[in-house]
Amino acid sequence: MYYPDPDYGIYMIKASDPAADWSDPVLVFPGKGIIDPCPLWDTDGKVWLVHAYAGSRAGIKSVIAIAPMNEAGTKVTGPDHIVYDGHVDDPTIEGPKIYKRNGYYYIFAPAGGVSTGWQLVLRSKNLMGPYERKVVMDQGKSTVNGPHQGAWVTTQTGEDWFLHFQDKEAYGRVLHLQPMHWIHDWPVIGVDKDGDGKGTPVLSYKKPNVGKTYPITTPAESDEFNQRTLGLQWQWEANSSGRWLMTGENGCLRLYAHHTPDAKTLWDIPNILAQKFPADSFEVTTKLRLTPNEKNGAQHAGLVVLGLDYASLSIVNQGDGYVLQQGICKAADRGGVEKNTVITKLKVPEVWLRVDVHNPGPNRASCTFYYSLDGNKYQAVTGNFIPTPGKWTGAKIGLYATAEKGSNDEGYADFDFFRVTALNASETK
Structure with a gap:
């Protein structure tokens, strides 16, 4: 190669x-x-x-x-x-x-x-x-x-x-x-309808004849996190470290709230576990619980749509409890500042998060975030986010846990599942 x-x-x-x-x-x-x-x-x-x-x-x-x-x-x-x-x-x-x-x-x-x-x-x-x-x-x-x-x-x-x-x-x-x-x-x-020797691309066509028939399959997307190894759909934002996660424990993915000293925004964070957009329109739902370590200051754990612009929805521990927070950053690669908005206070550090990715036009995407406190009724977060490509890639959707300070130990977030479904296939929001 x-x-x-x-x-x-x-x-x-x-x-x-x-x-x-x-x-x-x-x-x-x-x-x-x-x-x-x-x-x-x-x-x-x-x-x-x-x-x-x-x-x-x-x-x-x-x-x-x-x-x-x-x-x-x-x-x-x-x-x-x-x-x-x-x-x-x-x-x-x-x-x-x-x-x-x-x-x-x-x-x-x-x-x-x-x-x-x-x-x-x-x-x-x-x-x-x-x-x-x-x-x-x-x-x-x-x-x-x-x-x-x-x-x-x-x-x-x-x-x-x-x-x-x-x-x-x-x-x-x-x-x-x-x-x-x-x-x-x-x-x-492609298809050359006018016979001039120059074709145009097709979006659908008869499948190639490869000598036998294979079942229709799609690349892996969803993950129940029951296995000890991650599926091939996942990728880290930088060279990975075994101390960032634990897999397959009680049917959860555990991400440790790692502190990156020089990080100004999520764009600088290496321990984001993400995957590429799997379709033009889709929905992702996850459930997480944050277990912070008080020595590490504010710890964030949540769901992110990551590109040169990004948007996240996360649990954050504060001195007097927990909040659900939205973060949005424009031009992150050029030093853009993340703007945070508190969505609601949380009685317990557990929440279901969801993002719908819509396709309003050719090569265009739009995201709407939701949250739920019981896994049944979802509340929309005001405003749509327009995702942008990353460096030489499309946008990604992923999970993360970070800490404001370093210490000799780290808090963690347990993600119960990561489910990708067709848009509007879920129950009432």
């Missing part, structure tokens, strides 16, 4: 090796701003690496280059050469994938920008060009903007398909699968 570090170059790790160590990768191609690598083992036994450049690091972009490699594909053995310049017709061309078919070399690459671009294919009889260009898919009249990056795949039955993503703002980068076929040695991706 090849992956780029924009500051240092292209690295490789043998992902198929069970003993592969991500902490000790092989530096394949040193250089600042070298990104989006893809290898080609040619029919003559030679090996090549196609890549793009990140303008922010390399000082140049909108070009595609190819470099020779050793037979094992573990080291670039000579200088790279630019084989296509997209400055005029295909600005910000990047993400190349290289193939060989019917005597042609093909470079599939997106151009025009992540959310506004098109899918380009270059072809040549010679690896180093010159290359012909053709736009083989763009947004057209579909709602799938971009479409960006991607790769050609062939099923067990010989069908051709194309995988790519769409940037949907707060919903993140959503994966699409498009039909693909060949006309006169050019690929056509």
Whole structure:
């Protein structure tokens, strides 16, 4: 597996090796701003690496280059050469994938920008060009903007398909699968209704024929927290620590109220356990109980929708009891200040929290928070929150517990469950 570090170059790790160590990768191609690598083992036994450049690091972009490699594909053995310049017709061309078919070399690459671009294919009889260009898919009249990056795949039955993503703002980068076929040695991706060789993306289509039928499944979302390990849907905001949590104890997730000394807002907190938005519209409900440690000052535990702007609903311990508090922060990555509003006082530090994520328009999201003191009747928190993307990601929804001060021990919050349901599928609010 090849992956780029924009500051240092292209690295490789043998992902198929069970003993592969991500902490000790092989530096394949040193250089600042070298990104989006893809290898080609040619029919003559030679090996090549196609890549793009990140303008922010390399000082140049909108070009595609190819470099020779050793037979094992573990080291670039000579200088790279630019084989296509997209400055005029295909600005910000990047993400190349290289193939060989019917005597042609093909470079599939997106151009025009992540959310506004098109899918380009270059072809040549010679690896180093010159290359012909053709736009083989763009947004057209579909709602799938971009479409960006991607790769050609062939099923067990010989069908051709194309995988790519769409940037949907707060919903993140959503994966699409498009039909693909060949006309006169050019690929056509998506549906080409006017026959001009340029397709548009489809939102629904006949499933690929892979030789057998599989049951319909969706990625994991909800979690009853009955297991000793977290599901693959969860991710931390930073490299994780085993002291942040305890799982599977009495059917709860226990998050310890960790103190981060330099944190000004939740944007700076590493121990937020979150997952990506699972759909355009959905509802999340959780139940939590806070057990603070008086030595740690104010402790917060709750539910957060996290992006460059974020909103949270949490239990906070105060000197005279507990409150339910909403926090909202704009431009958190640029030093925005969190504004807090007390929603209600709590007799006990236990509450059910809910957020509904609505989809009022293409690539738009809106969130409404709720709380309940008995798990049956929910009260809306005034005002809707408009989520924003994070850094290179969509918004996330997650759980957290934090402390104002550090000590030799930490309080904690027990989350009984995290349930994702279709919007309006729950009982009366």
